[in-house]
Amino acid sequence: xxxxxxxxxxxxxxxxxxxxxxxxxxxxxxxxxxxxxxxxxxxxxxxxxxxxxxxxxxxxxxxxxxxxxxxxxxxxxxxxxxxxxxxxxxxxxxxxxxxxxxxxxxxxxxxxxxxxxxxxxxxxxxxxxxxxxxxxxxxxxxxxxxxxxxxxxxxxxxxxxxxxxxxxxxxxxxxxxxxxxxxxxxxxxxxxxxxxxxxxxxxxxxxxxxxxxxxxxxx
Numbered sequence: 001x002x003x004x005x006x007x008x009x010x011x012x013x014x015x016x017x018x019x020x021x022x023x024x025x026x027x028x029x030x031x032x033x034x035x036x037x038x039x040x041x042x043x044x045x046x047x048x049x050x051x052x053x054x055x056x057x058x059x060x061x062x063x064x065x066x067x068x069x070x071x072x073x074x075x076x077x078x079x080x081x082x083x084x085x086x087x088x089x090x091x092x093x094x095x096x097x098x099x100x101x102x103x104x105x106x107x108x109x110x111x112x113x114x115x116x117x118x119x120x121x122x123x124x125x126x127x128x129x130x131x132x133x134x135x136x137x138x139x140x141x142x143x144x145x146x147x148x149x150x151x152x153x154x155x156x157x158x159x160x161x162x163x164x165x166x167x168x169x170x171x172x173x174x175x176x177x178x179x180x181x182x183x184x185x186x187x188x189x190x191x192x193x194x195x196x197x198x199x200x201x202x203x204x205x206x207x208x209x210x211x212x213x214x215x216x217x218x219x
Contacts, residue, residue: 016103019056019075020046021112023064027175028074028096029162034061035082039089042110047090049109050078060100060116063176072180075100075118099179119182125159126188132156134188137195138164144202161187168194 022043028034038047050057062073076094083091099119106113125131135154142148152167154160161184165175168191181187 015118016115017118018106018113018115019100020050020059021069021073021102021105021114022046022059022061022076023069023112024061025064025172026061027063027172027179028061028076028094029166029175029179030074030096030098031162032096032166033079034076034094034096036092036094037089038092041088044088044090045109046111047078047092058097060102060114061094061096062102063172063179065173065176069102070176070180071102072119072176073100073102073116074098074179075116121159121182121184123183123185126161126183126185128156130185130188130192131160134160134164134191134195137192137199138167141195141198141202142167144199144206159184159188161191164191168198170194 022036026034038044046059049055050059057078058075060073061076063070074096075098077097079093079095081090081092100116101119102114102116104115106115135156147167152163154163161178165178165187170178174194178187178190181190
């Protein structure tokens with residue numbers, strides 16, 4: 001799963017561009033860091049092209065579902081190379097920057113490319129009251145799960161959805177649904193529904209003898 005949140009960049013709303021596509025069994029969110037081990041020759045080619053002089057070192061991470069690629073992905077920027085191996089494999093660190101929508105695929109190179117539209121939240125952040133509810137529920141969830149060390153610092157003057165969702169035990173299809181939502185208001189409302197599903201069992205555990213096993217997961 002993508003790691004803790006990094007710095008977000010901003011592109012103009014609805015900008016279109018052609019970028020490489022990296023299909024993965026993962027959903028990357030804007031602001032989340034994702035370390036990657038690049039070993040296939042075609043993706044080594046992709047990495048070299050992304051890091052060539054004058055190139056923008058970005059590609060789109062797109063969830064590779066059984067029925068095909070998701071339409072909505074996330075632009076990942078290469079932050080740095082973590083390790084290079086003698087056989088050509090490379091470990092890199094990337095950061096999710098902005099949601100994107102695939103418009104057309106291009107298979108002229110060894111790796112997949114696509115014309116994408118970079119998506120922005122034109123509607124602005126969710127109402128502050130909803131953001132406050134989501135953050136309060138998130139902190140309660142982490143505390144009841146015994147994960148107080150991972151409590152994030154949250155700025156309530158900005159959207160909170162992509163700051164909170166990486167901590168949640170969500171299946172990949174649910175994560176993809178969250179990424180595909182068009183506005184922060186929709187994403188925050190979805191978070192509140194998730195907390196309404198996850199918190200009652202944890203609250204019940206606090207009043208009954210503890211049992212072994214993992215906590216609830218949203219499917």
